[in-house]
Amino acid sequence: MISTATDWIRNAKLIAIMTGAGVSAESGIPAFRGAGGLWRSFRAEDLASPQAFARDPKLVWEWYDWRREIVAKAEPNPAHHAIALLQKARRDCTLITQNVDGLHDRAGSVAILKLHGDIWRMRCTRCAAEWPDRRVPLPSIPPKCQCGGMARPAIVWFGEPLPPGIWSSAESAAETCDVLLVVGTSAVVYPAASLIPSARAAGAKVIEVNPEETPVSGSVDCSLRGSAGAILPELAESILQ
Ligand code: OAD
Numbered sequence: 001m002i003s004t005a006t007d008w009i010r011n012a013k014l015i016a017i018m019t020g021a022g023v024s025a026e027s028g029i030p031a032f033r034g035a036g037g038l039w040r041s042f043r044a045e046d047l048a049s050p051q052a053f054a055r056d057p058k059l060v061w062e063w064y065d066w067r068r069e070i071v072a073k074a075e076p077n078p079a080h081h082a083i084a085l086l087q088k089a090r091r092d093c094t095l096i097t098q099n100v101d102g103l104h105d106r107a108g109s110v111a112i113l114k115l116h117g118d119i120w121r122m123r124c125t126r127c128a129a130e131w132p133d134r135r136v137p138l139p140s141i142p143p144k145c146q147c148g149g150m151a152r153p154a155i156v157w158f159g160e161p162l163p164p165g166i167w168s169s170a171e172s173a174a175e176t177c178d179v180l181l182v183v184g185t186s187a188v189v190y191p192a193a194s195l196i197p198s199a200r201a202a203g204a205k206v207i208e209v210n211p212e213e214t215p216v217s218g219s220v221d222c223s224l225r226g227s228a229g230a231i232l233p234e235l236a237e238s239i240l241q
Contacts, residue, residue, distance in 0.1 A: 002224060002235065004222055008179050009239050015092060015093040015180075016173040016180045017086070018181070019095070019104070020192075021098070022210060023097075023183050023228045024074070024103050026078075028070070033186050046059075049159055057150060061141040061143070065138050068120075082237075083109060083183075086235075087110065094177070095109050098189065113166050115163075115167065116192075120133065121154035124149045126150070127147045129145055130154055174202070179207065181209065182220070186214055187215055207220065209226070
């Protein structure tokens with residue numbers, strides 16, 4: 001199966017890669033669903049929605065501060081590095097991620113389409129200014145903008161639209177690619193998950209890398225069952241040799 005996937009990627013003119021929390025699992029960052037997933041211990045509606053933030057910004061910020069601390073200690077793993085290597089070798093390779101942890105950036109990937117935002121960026125709830133902030137832990141919660149307004153994480157919460165420019169670039173990458181490589185996502189969060197059937201409908205081969213079966217496993221062209229940290233380096237090596 002891996003040799004078929006390798007051939008498809010090697011022969012593709014345009015490649016798109018979409019990643020989810022599973023690509024960072026081997027860096028020690030908990031995913032959202034499944035055993036040990038964040039949504040097993042926390043309710044998304046209490047922590048990752050505009051309503052939750054309006055009700056209790058301090059609680060929401062404490063949770064993000066805790067996650068920032070976990071992410072700050074994490075290092076990119078062989079899967080992040082293999083993706084960065086592929087992107088460097090193949091300029092026609094677009095990386096779309098649902099992750100907010102910044103590990104793809106740290107591995108050297110560029111022009112990343114971050115569908116769900118970035119945990120290292122803040123946005124003012126009053127003036128909408130955005131800025132990077134890597135302080136861990138934050139010195140005061142909730143953090144403030146220079147204008148005095150309250151800052152929120154520059155992350156897409158449940159019920160919020162995706163950044164329109166990023167979303168349309170991701171849609172067009174999915175609709176024009178010859179191969180879509182889907183890595184470490186449960187493929188249940190929309191609209192991100194809709195890129196998978198869109199790519200297939202437009203004629204791309206879809207390859208899934210995941211140790212578990214997902215709702216899209218039955219409809220992809222090739223399922224590589226295993227961890228991203230093992231499979232991605234093997235794929236990259238055989239593609240780039
Ligand atoms: P999930 O936590 O829903 O799914 C993680 C997927 O990674 C599962 O299918 C696992 O089987 C798989 N997985 C686990 N370990 C892996 C490994 N070592 N290698 C490869 N795959 C592995 O995460 P997402 O699909 O990314 O939204 O979740 C989508 C969105 O839901 C997130 O972006 C987040 C969340 O609520 C926001 O923050 C807006």
